[in-house]
Amino acid sequence: MPRRKRLRKVVAPPKFQGYKPYGINGESKESVELLYEEYEAIKLADYDFLNHSEAAKLMGISRPTFARIYESARRKIAKALTEAKEIVTVFGDIELDGSWFLCKDCHAKFTCPTPTEGIGCPMCKSQDVQLIGES
């Protein structure tokens, strides 16, 4: 039996269920399945500009594993683009992480179950907070 997969941590699931190409003849029949962890890998590496070690730490996996997920994510997106296929997001081997924040003013640690744009400290309303990952 192969070793079981370590759960990848995802801070926030994607806000969409998929992407559809338009301007093609007829509906695209097939689709590419993008896992949540692959979406998260693309987001951390190419949107938040983290390097692979930092991103891997946030997701609770090793750097080589992160690189593999990231590569598979890029390949799937490239495949969808060139073959004009739909992208659908599916729940992979993940756990949704209620990630921890640290308030730099009053040193309270807290989670944000409903991620909003401006995350403020629930104790002193300070906006000076920092993402610390796992507590």
Added chain:
Amino acid sequence: MKTVITSTGNSLESEFDLRFGRAGWFCVYDEANGNYEFVKNMNAEDSNGAGIKVSEKMVELGVGKVISGDFGPKAKDVLDKFNIQMVILQNEGATVDSVLKKIK
């Protein structure tokens, strides 16, 4: 929204409890009308699974935010699942009253 502060006793002068599952009492503060009440923790003496039971109690009470000293892994899982915000404070010896004043 309701907020729970873990407490060692049943008055505002009681010390803030750093444990969640085995806290003595819970101070339930209702932001909507500014009232608070104290609820005894029936699972404080349980040999195991106190965190889960207490977390379920929080869901039952309709709490949106819990302030305590630390949360065990099982309690964390349940609270995460029900979108309850967890706040960890490490100031030992603080009274419930002083914590309550901060969030008002």
